[in-house]
Amino acid sequence: MRMTEVSTKFEISQDTLRYYERIGLIPPVNRNKSGIRDYTEEDLRWVEFIKCMRNAGLPIEVLIEYVGLFQKGDETLEARKELLIEQRTQLLIRMEDMKKVFERLDYKIERYEQTIRKKEKSLTRSEN
Amino acid sequence: MRMTEVSTKFEISQDTLRYYERIGLIPPVNRNKSGIRDYTEEDLRWVEFIKCMRNAGLPIEVLIEYVGLFQKGDETLEARKELLIEQRTQLLIRMEDMKKVFERLDYKIERYEQTIRKKEKSLTRSEN
DNA sequence: ACTTGACTTGGAGTTAACTCCAAGTGCGAT
DNA sequence: ATCGCACTTGGAGTTAACTCCAAGTCAAGT
Incomplete structure (x- = not known):
């Protein structure tokens, strides 16, 4: 799925989607051969999760940490x-x-x- | 009551108290002859009210409007x-x-x- | 009289979270 | 092939809400 679609689906601007990815608030999104983002189902789940958590006021900083821990794998389950x-x-x-x-x-x-x-x-x- | 005391009482920095007053988030506070703020009971009630409302996330802009309406008197009760x-x-x-x-x-x-x-x-x- | 310290002001700086911009790339349609 | 458009990047600009700073004033204590 492309940016535009993701952006409309979740009502998050394209700039914000790129910003979130840049700062590590969502894991790096897959790209096609010409470098364009192609969101997988899992990427979409992350976007939705982050949107939801931000909406409830969880600070970006904390969410970045969570995403970081997630990417380190099973050793970080407890954390x-x-x-x-x-x-x-x-x-x-x-x-x-x-x-x-x-x-x-x-x-x-x-x-x-x-x-x-x-x-x-x-x-x-x-x-x- | 002086700034320092108000500041400690409500855990709001002196800078923030001055800032709130400057932008009209609390009505102008009384001064003694040498220009130093002397908070009345009513001033304190405003400070407490504003702190409480800000804490629940009401935007400053809206609270400024409320204070403004209040200062205009009874015609603004409905508003x-x-x-x-x-x-x-x-x-x-x-x-x-x-x-x-x-x-x-x-x-x-x-x-x-x-x-x-x-x-x-x-x-x-x-x-x- | 002089120092200390709590205050004053106007204005600049900071932080979080976007938001916008300019310059460039690649793909599909005419 | 070239136009238009959706995308790319790095970086600058914006907004809300403080937060800090410099330079000055005034009253109280030694």
Whole structure:
């Protein structure tokens, strides 16, 4: 599969795809005889995985490390697992923070609604 | 309250506090006769609010708008409410994305554990 | 009176993560 | 064969959000 197609499929710009590959965020992609990228099924899985993880806010640096470990083979299984556990923990912490903020926003919105209702009522009265 | 104290209290660098004020992310802070910032209780509430919202990933741009609306007074109550509702929605979307990624990480970690256990077993066998 | 240190300002520098650009190559269609 | 287009590379530019710096001010302590 060519860049254009991959780019549309995952909604990642071609520049970003090349950038990701350049910095090692996805493993080197296969090329045809004239040097043009031809994404295999596995390449696509990497792209999808990286997109998904980035979307959840995992730092590029960490993902580069993961890809690097992966390419070193089976000796790094344990290290990769530990890396993922750490990221899962971080993610959970962020989700908990966000939940608190969500509730706070909820409360603030509620209070705005009350205030606005009161304002409206007092306006109506003054019109009479 | 002085910068140093505010900075330690909220774990925000003095530079960042000044930066936030400069770009309008917190309303202008009171000064004493020699121009030094003296944070009132209300200033502190703003700092805390902004820290909390930034921590959950609300963009600075949006928060600047909120602060701006706030300073315009009661005519902007509705606009402020709408702004908060929009941010709450965005936050919810991000939380849902993160939850999916969390589950995916969980699954991957599980599979790593299985793989590692198998590896260990086959190693033990080959030692016999 | 002088030093110290916490503050002030405007502006430059940094980092992460893209995003854009210029110059070049190769392949398929007219 | 030559046009157009999708691709290539190396490197520069951009944006958000800080972070740092230099030069200056002011109040308090010795």
